[in-house]
Amino acid sequence: MKTTIFKIDGMNCDGCAETIQxxxxxxxxxxxxxxxxxxxxxxxxFxxxxxxxxRLVDLIEKPGFRVVARETAPAQ
Incomplete structure (x- = not known):
């Protein structure tokens, strides 16, 4: 399993975050x-x-948001 953090531009509200999630x-x-x-x-x-x-970047960007950075989170 791998954890990645995607920094996202274009979210205006919690509803945007719920859509992406x-x-x-x-x-x-x-x-x-x-x-x-x-x-x-x-x-x-994932x-x-x-x-x-x-593929995850594509899913985030499909509704019109933009992934501006991504990083692998340290294993916990």
């Missing part, structure tokens, strides 16, 4: 997604054998 959570291979409007980021735990990071 619901899109990511539906993707096979995603174990958990937490999207924060206040922090303007999505933290996603199986890199099942879903590629690029």
């Amino acid at each position: 619901s899109l990511i959570e539906k993707e096979p291979g995603v174990r958990m997604a937490s999207v924060s409007f206040a922090e303007r980021q999505a933290r996603v735990l 199986d890199p054998q099942s879903v590629l990071e690029g």
